[in-house]
Amino acid sequence: xxILNTNYDLLPGSYLFSTIAxxxxxxxxxxxxxxxxxLGIGDVTSPIIPAVIEAMHKAVNEMGVKWTFRGYGPEQxxxxxREAIIRGEYTSRGIDIDPDDVFVSDGSKCDVANIQELFSxxxxxxxxxPVYPVYLDSNVMAGRAGTLQAxxxxxxxxxxxxxxxxxxxxxxxxxxxxLIYLCSPNNPTGTVLSRETLQKFVDYxxxxxxxxxxxxxxxxxxRDENLPHSIYEIPGARTCAIExxxxxxxxxxxxxxxxxxxxxxxxxxxxxMWNRRQCTKFNGVSYVTQRAAEAIYTPEGWExxxxxxxxxxxxxxxxxxxxxxxxxxxxxxxxxxYIWWKLPDGExxxxxxxxxxxxxxxxxxxxxxFGPCGEGxxxxxxxxxxxxxxxxxxxIKERL
Ligand SMILES: *Cc1c(COP(=O)(O)O)cnc(C)c1O
Numbered sequence: 048x049x050i051l052n053t054n055y056d057l058l059p060g061s062y063l064f065s066t067i068a069x070x071x072x073x074x075x076x077x078x079x080x081x082x083x084x085x086l087g088i089g090d091v092t093s094p095i096i097p098a099v100i101e102a103m104h105k106a107v108n109e110m111g112v113k114w115t116f117r118g119y120g121p122e123q124x125x126x127x128x129r130e131a132i133i134r135g136e137y138t139s140r141g142i143d144i145d146p147d148d149v150f151v152s153d154g155s156k157c158d159v160a161n162i163q164e165l166f167s168x169x170x171x172x173x174x175x176x177p178v179y180p181v182y183l184d185s186n187v188m189a190g191r192a193g194t195l196q197a198x199x200x201x202x203x204x205x206x207x208x209x210x211x212x213x214x215x216x217x218x219x220x221x222x223x224x225x226l227i228y229l230c231s232p233n234n235p236t237g238t239v240l241s242r243e244t245l246q247k248f249v250d251y252x253x254x255x256x257x258x259x260x261x262x263x264x265x266x267x268x269x270r271d272e273n274l275p276h277s278i279y280e281i282p283g284a285r286t287c288a289i290e291x292x293x294x295x296x297x298x299x300x301x302x303x304x305x306x307x308x309x310x311x312x313x314x315x316x317x318x319x320m321w322n323r324r325q326c327t328k329f330n331g332v333s334y335v336t337q338r339a340a341e342a343i344y345t346p347e348g349w350e351x352x353x354x355x356x357x358x359x360x361x362x363x364x365x366x367x368x369x370x371x372x373x374x375x376x377x378x379x380x381x382x383x384x385y386i387w388w389k390l391p392d393g394e395x396x397x398x399x400x401x402x403x404x405x406x407x408x409x410x411x412x413x414x415x416x417f418g419p420c421g422e423g424x425x426x427x428x429x430x431x432x433x434x435x436x437x438x439x440x441x442x443i444k445e446r447l
Contacts, residue, residue: 124151177417237379
């Protein structure tokens with residue numbers, strides 16, 4: 048008897064970033080004086096803002112005093128943070144969310160990976176292509192994706208192609224699905240789903256009984272106030288959509304760990320199932336971390352947070368501008384820290400990775416790692432040091 052979950056055997060090779068790390072290591076092994084600039088990182092680099100650090104110090108001190116010490120907190124998060132999130136993120140955009148519908152967690156990666164266990168094993172899923180790999184992989188592990196075909200698609204998954212041809216606004220699924228993942232602003236394309244596109248998906252979900260799993264990890268990077276920041280800006284979304292948000296990219300919490308998921312009470316049983324799931328398998332985010340997250344929403348915290356994001360977006364603007372001036376076609380980078388570079392002459396994205404490393408000693412991420420439709424594209428991020436990024440762009444201009 049095989050006691051292991053054989054669905055794990057269906058997962059595609061090694062994780063994208065470990066493949067890349069291996070290639071870089073090999074290059075360094077043969078080029079002693081390599082001066083590699085990394086524009087592939089999907090991690091923030093700016094330090095935590097002072098307002099947050101101050102709140103953390105204060106909370107740490109409270110933990111050392113008998114009267115203010117805290118042990119286990121509520122699994123759903125402390126009220127002070129749930130209410131700060133609603134005020135700072137939703138009320139401010141005219142969206143009414145009940146504090147009981149906010150579930151604080153230690154990361155959106157776990158939330159988007161865990162949510163699928165609320166659904167039946169034969170529920171059919173649709174995922175954007177290309178997209179953050181966690182949605183697909185978590186469903187492969189659960190046995191919901193079928194098997195990997197020669198063309199790079201899983202047999203039971205509906206792919207929502209998002210390419211330059213459809214302006215990164217995917218069509219509705221062609222065959223019936225019960226779960227629809229959406230990510231806007233999208234990682235890796237850096238593009239935003241329009242109000243019309245979201246309305247189309249919400250209407251489809253309400254008509255068919257499907258559930259939308261909306262990942263808004265980059266909502267704070269949206270510069271245009273008229274673009275939808277939350278799925279709940281779309282009429283009808285409360286009866287069909289769950290929203291995931293994270294402080295990771297918003298406030299440099301990739302190492303601190305704090306996020307939240309909104310499951311509106313209009314979703315009925317799903318909300319109580321998520322509550323039950325979290326109460327059984329999760330024991331809450333540390334008090335210090337939740338005080339840290341709360342401080343983002345103070346006036347100083349918000350100003351400082353916006354300043355860091357503006358810094359990354361200046362880098363994004365520079366990347367866009369420089370690559371465009373070299374005659375390349377680029378997408379994203381206007382409302383997200385990602386630039387999606389269309390490779391000329393149909394070059395394969397992994398071949399381009401090798402060429403860029405060899406000629407410019409610049410590292411990015413091959414688009415095909417995010418789904419079959421990512422082939423022929425390359426992701427650069429604006430999270431790197433501004434001056435270093437400038438040097439990288441100069442090299443691209445001169446040597447590529
Ligand atoms: C970075 C990222 C997240 C956030 O993950 P955390 O676990 O909160 O750090 C979620 N979704 C996408 C698309 C991301 O790129």
